Amino acid sequence: MKVVVLSGGVGGARFCQGVVDAVDDVTVVGNVGDDVEVLGLHVSPDLDSILYALAGMNDEERGWGRAGETWRVLETAAELGGETWFRLGDLDLAVHLVRTQALRDGATLSQVTARLARALGVRPTILPATDDRLRTWIATPAGEFPFQEWFVGRGHRDEVDAVRFEGGASATPASGVLEAMAAADLLLLAPSNPYVSIAPILAVAGIRDALMARRVPCVAVSPLIGGRAVKGPADRMLARLAGGTSPAHVAACYSGLIDALVVDESDAADLDGLDVRAIVTRTLMVDADARRRLAEAALGAVPA
Amino acid sequence: MKVVVLSGGVGGARFCQGVVDAVDDVTVVGNVGDDVEVLGLHVSPDLDSILYALAGMNDEERGWGRAGETWRVLETAAELGGETWFRLGDLDLAVHLVRTQALRDGATLSQVTARLARALGVRPTILPATDDRLRTWIATPAGEFPFQEWFVGRGHRDEVDAVRFEGGASATPASGVLEAMAAADLLLLAPSNPYVSIAPILAVAGIRDALMARRVPCVAVSPLIGGRAVKGPADRMLARLAGGTSPAHVAACYSGLIDALVVDESDAADLDGLDVRAIVTRTLMVDADARRRLAEAALGAVPA
Numbered sequence: 001m002k003v004v005v006l007s008g009g010v011g012g013a014r015f016c017q018g019v020v021d022a023v024d025d026v027t028v029v030g031n032v033g034d035d036v037e038v039l040g041l042h043v044s045p046d047l048d049s050i051l052y053a054l055a056g057m058n059d060e061e062r063g064w065g066r067a068g069e070t071w072r073v074l075e076t077a078a079e080l081g082g083e084t085w086f087r088l089g090d091l092d093l094a095v096h097l098v099r100t101q102a103l104r105d106g107a108t109l110s111q112v113t114a115r116l117a118r119a120l121g122v123r124p125t126i127l128p129a130t131d132d133r134l135r136t137w138i139a140t141p142a143g144e145f146p147f148q149e150w151f152v153g154r155g156h157r158d159e160v161d162a163v164r165f166e167g168g169a170s171a172t173p174a175s176g177v178l179e180a181m182a183a184a185d186l187l188l189l190a191p192s193n194p195y196v197s198i199a200p201i202l203a204v205a206g207i208r209d210a211l212m213a214r215r216v217p218c219v220a221v222s223p224l225i226g227g228r229a230v231k232g233p234a235d236r237m238l239a240r241l242a243g244g245t246s247p248a249h250v251a252a253c254y255s256g257l258i259d260a261l262v263v264d265e266s267d268a269a270d271l272d273g274l275d276v277r278a279i280v281t282r283t284l285m286v287d288a289d290a291r292r293r294l295a296e297a298a299l300g301a302v303p304a
Numbered sequence: 305m306k307v308v309v310l311s312g313g314v315g316g317a318r319f320c321q322g323v324v325d326a327v328d329d330v331t332v333v334g335n336v337g338d339d340v341e342v343l344g345l346h347v348s349p350d351l352d353s354i355l356y357a358l359a360g361m362n363d364e365e366r367g368w369g370r371a372g373e374t375w376r377v378l379e380t381a382a383e384l385g386g387e388t389w390f391r392l393g394d395l396d397l398a399v400h401l402v403r404t405q406a407l408r409d410g411a412t413l414s415q416v417t418a419r420l421a422r423a424l425g426v427r428p429t430i431l432p433a434t435d436d437r438l439r440t441w442i443a444t445p446a447g448e449f450p451f452q453e454w455f456v457g458r459g460h461r462d463e464v465d466a467v468r469f470e471g472g473a474s475a476t477p478a479s480g481v482l483e484a485m486a487a488a489d490l491l492l493l494a495p496s497n498p499y500v501s502i503a504p505i506l507a508v509a510g511i512r513d514a515l516m517a518r519r520v521p522c523v524a525v526s527p528l529i530g531g532r533a534v535k536g537p538a539d540r541m542l543a544r545l546a547g548g549t550s551p552a553h554v555a556a557c558y559s560g561l562i563d564a565l566v567v568d569e570s571d572a573a574d575l576d577g578l579d580v581r582a583i584v585t586r587t588l589m590v591d592a593d594a595r596r597r598l599a600e601a602a603l604g605a606v607p608a
Binding site for chain 1: 343344345374376377378379380381383384385386387394395397398399401402404405408419420423424
């Protein structure tokens with residue numbers, strides 16, 4: 001079975017681990033809307049979360065970044081007046097240095113990502129949604145901010161009025177994305193934030209069109225459990241922007257794009273208005289088994 | 305007393321420490337001809353050697369870089385296929401990151417250097433010879449190489465046929481250099497390699513002209529002891545390019561630019577052909593006392 005997963009960062013990356021454990025042929029299409037320049041380096045937080053998770057190098061306890069991380073460079077840069085709002089570890093920095101240099105030398109983000117995946121021993125294909133510049137902006141009562149300035153810099157404390165994808169209108173899918181989607185037996189939307197993790201991928205018209213025109217099932221996994229986000233602002237955003245945090249509200253983010261929604265058992269009593277099939281299971285990914293079971297629940301949407 | 309020192313890297317930086325210990329008002333003009341881009345970062349090895357030495361942060365044992373240095377980033381970058389020929393430590397990297405970002409944001413190299421010096425608590429003024437791009441190229445029987453490719457990449461094993469300063473003809477002195485030289489009571493050329501450390505500074509016409517037109521003494525300190533370099537290829541270069549390694553051969557590198565040459569006691573018997581005053585002392589800088597004594601010998605050229 002061939003599977004394509006559209007994924008954001010940490011939560012999505014964990015789900016991708018489960019999918020990779022369950023299926024041989026997996027292509028992950030990662031969000032790049034939260035890419036950011038820090039200390040002059042091109043940082044791709046979601047692609048890196050996916051890379052680290054699939055390489056088994058992610059820090060499970062901290063929940064982001066690489067295991068065994070240290071902070072020598074950032075601490076020293078701070079003493080020199082360098083920016084430190086975005087936490088870059090030493091191991092992480094090596095990735096950003098190699099990526100930034102390759103990009104400056106003319107490589108595309110997908111070429112660099114493939115190179116990093118190969119170097120880290122990651123077998124599944126990881127593709128950025130686009131090689132073009134696409135950046136997420138967050139409109140709040142306090143003004144509009146680049147995604148990471150709002151998310152990390154301001155601790156996503158501002159309510160969100162709107163989300164905009166700079167460059168989205170002209171961005172084309174990275175090489176390999178449409179081919180993988182066309183060859184897939186199943187398309188998955190990871191349990192990532194619909195507005196700031198999955199929507200920037202869908203802002204690439206070619207990807208959205210391919211999803212609309214799909215001939216195979218597309219299954220989204222809700223990032224909410226009991227109407228609450230496990231981490232991050234997805235629940236607050238859904239409440240404010242969609243009017244609620246039920247499965248129907250999540251599914252409405254993907255209107256016309258999905259055939260089923262995987263929801264947690266704690267949300268099973270609240271399926272009113274859900275216009276796609278519900279797949280009810282436990283969705284909290286506490287360990288590798290839980291990740292794999294969640295993946296298998298989503299994979300079950302394909303007739304054997 | 306106001307002193308300006310033209311200096312290369314490690315050896316010159318040690319001498320600058322001695323000068324700073326002996327005099328209050330010191331401006332160091334550093335070589336930038338061996339600046340290099342590594343992993344996309346702007347590295348200024350000589351300016352950094354001077355910064356680290358005057359901040360008391362240099363690694364005395366290894367002889368270069370910062371004390372307490374670690375190599376996490378470079379080792380990780382190596383695993384990712386990043387370039388590793390030029391050894392960048394974690395603490396060092398922080399400097400290069402902050403510098404590179406500031407340069408990309410439009411700061412001049414002298415502005416960045418001043419900012420770094422302030423952050424590191426260095427009081428003497430450290431100026432790059434020029435804010436313009438100036439790069440040293442080394443012609444050898446095996447071809448012409450950018451300085452660091454020859455020096456670090458090839459371990460300076462190739463004999464040198466000629467040295468060229470790309471950008472030298474159009475480079476202008478960094479802001480403050482000529483003012484410091486005009487105000488100085490004494491000009492010093494540090495015991496650095498005449499061809500690849502001091503010559504790139506003198507390749508900036510404004511600096512050479514100011515030295516030619518000086519009204520105060522200029523004293524060079526020979527980098528050779530008993531006709532041998534303490535470290536590096538200065539002796540081999542003098543033998544091949546100047547025809548010998550005596551004090552006269554060293555002084556000939558600075559023809560018309562100096563009034564005295566500080567030479568080691570071991571070279572005192574070989575002053576034939578020296579057309580400037582010799583100041584004989586022990587020049588090996590084994591510790592802070594030795595550095596200061598060497599500086600004081602050079603400073604003695606100014607009548608009290």
